[in-house]
Amino acid sequence: MIEVRELRKCFGATRAVDDVSFVARDGEITGLLGPNGAGKTTTLRMLYTLMRPDAGSILVDGRDALREPLAVRRALGVLPDARGLYKRLTARENIEYFAALQGLERHVARSRTARLLGALDMGAISDRRTEGFSQGERVKTAIARALVHGPRNVLLDEPTNGLDVMATRSLREFLRALRAEGRCVLLSTHVMQEVAALCDRIVIIAHGRVVADGTSDELRARAGESQLEEAFMKLIGAASRADGLA
């Protein structure tokens, strides 16, 4: 479970994240939905302790991310925006490297890696060097290495970016399986279909602020629209007007 309270981050004069609060529960997929530049990536980067917030608090399974960054990172599996692999290592070696950095014993690392390679349907490419991997193969490898330590909480920054329809479908299946295991899944996206198809709860972010937060039904009811996309436009538009931007 991830609890974010009044998170704030400035870059110079720009307020990239301004007073963001939300909760991502176990056994649910929570979507951070917002246009490009809304502050989704910065919020996630603070969650996985790559950046320090200027104000606010982050609790992961009850642990304070500012006070215990290492413990929090151990409880998280992260697919960041940057998903570069080591191209002279095989997919399996890439995953086992992160397993070792997570402090897993070698035999545990081996069996976990093998299980993930199976779950992500990567058998054919597992011992190939990652140089020349397709976008989908790269994302799968990056997800496998992020989850090799079996984290309770999974953060994904735009996970389906650049994936074709097939890869997107199988990734969604995989994320549903994670939810079924009772994990807390938090993903950011700007793609409406993604949240509609996948997310139990939606947190809409625009201009660094949380505009709305609830299930798909709740959001539509609030905006008085039958389509999620219309609701989204309406809610974001309201926020823009409030900021005097639109």
Next chain:
Amino acid sequence: MRAALVVFCKECRESLRDRRVLTNTLLLGPLLGPLIFLVIMRLVVGHELEKAERPLPVVVIGAARAPELVAALRQLGMAARPPVADPELAVREQRIDLALRIAPGFAEDWQAGRPAEVEIIYDASRREAGSDVERLRAMLDGYSRRHGVLRLLARGLAPGLISPLIIAARDQATPQARGALLFGMLPYMLILTIFIGGLWLATDSTAGERERQSLEPLLINPVPRDRILLGKLLATACFSLASLCLGLLAFAIVGRFMPTEQLGRSLALGTHFVAVALPALLPLVLLICTAQVLIAAFARSVREAQTYLGLAQLVPVIPSILLSVMPVKAQLWMYAVPLLGQQLTLMRLLRAESVAGLGLALSALVTLLAVLLLFALARRVYESERLAISS
């Protein structure tokens, strides 16, 4: 510490799979220096030998007037060539290098015991002419002096009368020291192998990882960043050390093929040199690699890192020049300056001079302190928020 080891192993494994790294780090870097060195030495040595032993071709005009003189010059190494019509013109047109004209009245003057005239015709503006003219003049001087002495003796006078001054030049440079002058660039070349060995890994493991977007995922692992830094640094140092060892080995082998004895120059490039130089250079390996990793972490891109690191390679030229331009006595404080201390040690080893244990200890201590300082700086760069973020 386990995490640092994990990072170290992965960096080494990945680099060993890159053919470019292998050729640059383990082949080109350590071998290029010694090979260039060998070629230069061969050229220098060949040239000097050639100059000393090669017959000196001289066009002789009027050889019949002084058969004795010509015979004596032949014995000293002159190769007499048949006369040409206008030797002055021939020299100017560069058809011949050097001509000797024996004056028409030579035989008459010689018989009468008067100074007899010979002329050397040459072009001083030509680069090679100087030493050839000197050689011919020395031959003529010798002949002239010998006959002068004989004439004095014939008149019952002491030959010492015409040489009030005896000049004896006694060079006190040991053969090794003379070699070391020539080999003054060797310490720099050795230190350069350290730079080349660490260059690729230092750039690739920070600036390169950031550019390829793999640094951010790496830093999300629950590992303190200084462990990751340490692992990368040790891997860099390991390749750098390998390059240095190969460089030392290559120089030791090349040293055997140097015709140093023929030149009266010799070079202490043996086992003792390697046995002292290697441990003396170990702290410097750490220092150079830490500096490289620091610079690479600081740079915004691989290209920028390479530019900075290329410039950094010129830094050890400064003590090299200092040591060769001002042949100052080795003083203790010099050992306390990183780079200068190690170059001084190498110089003294090459000259087969003893290196003070205190100097070695001081050099190692100060260099290691500098390593700690640079490591602390690199750690600050690593801890900074902007490290992982490429855009």
